[in-house]
Amino acid sequence: MAIRKAKDVAVGEELPGRTVHVERATLVQYAGASLDRNPIHWDERFAKSVGLPDVIAHGMFTMGSVVGVVSDWAGDAGRVVEYGVRFTKPVVVPYEGGADIEVAAVVKKLDQETRRAAVELTVTCDGVKVLGRALAVVALD
Amino acid sequence: MAVNADFQGRTYPPTPPYAVGRAKIREFAEAVGASDPVHVDPSVATGRGYADVIAPPTFAVLIAQQCDAQLIRDPEAGIDYSRVVHGEQRFAHHRPITAGDEVVGVLTVDSVKEAGGHAMVTTRSELATTGGEPLCTATSTIVIRGGE
Numbered sequence: 001m002a003i004r005k006a007k008d009v010a011v012g013e014e015l016p017g018r019t020v021h022v023e024r025a026t027l028v029q030y031a032g033a034s035l036d037r038n039p040i041h042w043d044e045r046f047a048k049s050v051g052l053p054d055v056i057a058h059g060m061f062t063m064g065s066v067v068g069v070v071s072d073w074a075g076d077a078g079r080v081v082e083y084g085v086r087f088t089k090p091v092v093v094p095y096e097g098g099a100d101i102e103v104a105a106v107v108k109k110l111d112q113e114t115r116r117a118a119v120e121l122t123v124t125c126d127g128v129k130v131l132g133r134a135l136a137v138v139a140l141d
Numbered sequence: 142m143a144v145n146a147d148f149q150g151r152t153y154p155p156t157p158p159y160a161v162g163r164a165k166i167r168e169f170a171e172a173v174g175a176s177d178p179v180h181v182d183p184s185v186a187t188g189r190g191y192a193d194v195i196a197p198p199t200f201a202v203l204i205a206q207q208c209d210a211q212l213i214r215d216p217e218a219g220i221d222y223s224r225v226v227h228g229e230q231r232f233a234h235h236r237p238i239t240a241g242d243e244v245v246g247v248l249t250v251d252s253v254k255e256a257g258g259h260a261m262v263t264t265r266s267e268l269a270t271t272g273g274e275p276l277c278t279a280t281s282t283i284v285i286r287g288g289e
Contacts, residue, residue: 003189020174033165033172034203050223059227064173064199071198076189077177077237080198084231084280136198 003075006115006140015073015105015119020065022057022091023098030061044095056090057099062130063087066103066123070136073105073119081116082137089130101125108135115140144260144285145219149253153211158243158271159204166196166240173197186239195237201268202230205279208248208266220262220285228261229282235275243271251280258287 027041036058039046047055063085071077093099102124109118121134163183170180175197178185186194213220238244251263261284268277 026172030172033168034206036206060199060202060230061173063230064175064197064202067198068173068175068177071175071177077175077179077197078189078191078195080234082231082233083198084229086229087227 003079003141004073004138006110006112006117009107009110009117009140011107011110013107015069015107017102017104018069020062020101020103021098022061022093022101024055024093024095026098027055027057027061027093030058030064034058034060036060052090052092054092054094057093057101059085059087059090062091062101062123063134066101066121066131066134067136069103069105069121070119070138074138074140079139080136081139083135085121085134086132087130088132089125089128091125091130099125101130143219143255144253144262145217146253146255148212148215148218148250148262151212151250153208153248155245155247156204156207156211158245159207161196161238161240161242161244163194163240165203166194166200169200169203170197173199183240191237191239193240195239198232198234199230200238201232201234201277201279204244204246204268205266205277205281208246208279209264209281209283211248212250212262212264220260220283224286226284226286227281228284229263229280231280233278233280235277238268238276242276244268244276245271260285260287 104122123131
């Protein structure tokens with residue numbers, strides 16, 4: 001995998017998008033790996049008892065899984081030097097069928113001198129934006 | 142119980158060192174579907190100039206959460222964890238977190254605000270190696286929903 005070069009990038013360039021499929025099992029796996037074991041992410045009865053419609057994905061799962069679009073485009077995950085999001089809506093994960101998170105990304109800014117690109121991510125579930133101000137800065141070659 | 146505004150500006154002592162291991166990086170990468178071999182294959186990582194396999198961009202949350210726990214578990218802070226929602230998260234990486242790093246975090250409470258019956262707390266965790274090399278600045282805003 002080659003590292004992407006700044007000279008080959010233009011503002012407005014769209015990155016290859018993807019769909020991230022989430023099941024309850026995905027969330028249990030993330031809970032174990034991240035040590036965030038809050039039961040709202042795996043226990044339907046508990047989630048509903050605190051007023052949620054159903055089990056919801058960890059915001060950090062969504063943030064962590066969608067950035068793969070940027071890492072893979074850059075050619076090296078270590079080139080993602082800044083990354084920030086706002087969690088605007090929860091991703092509800094039903095027992096049957098799970099949920100699909102749709103990811104699109106576009107280059108918003110590019111500095112040829114520092115070879116840094118700012119990539120904006122648009123992340124939706126069921127047509128609703130689940131992340132706001134999702135921006136990653138990539139150090140290109 | 143309201144969040145204690147006196148905590149704004151407070152800085153905590155460094156957390157005990159967190160030893161970053163290859164197995165945890167692999168486990169985290171698999172959990173977020175990160176397919177870059179740089180997370181699991183040391184020869185790929187060293188080929189790109191890293192000392193060992195590197196963590197995915199949001200792995201730092203694991204250590205930052207341990208920093209935040211100092212505040213959240215402090216009864217004086219008045220944070221009801223069952224009412225906490227994650228509002229915002231940001232990472233600025235100085236270099237990728239790498240297997241073999243021993244990481245300490247210093248937590249600062251940047252702001253405590255009340256608005257519309259909710260409280261918003263923004264924290265900053267400065268992660269560095271035990272040798273003092275800066276790794277990551279992780280900024281988190283949590284919202285503590287007000288009672289009915």
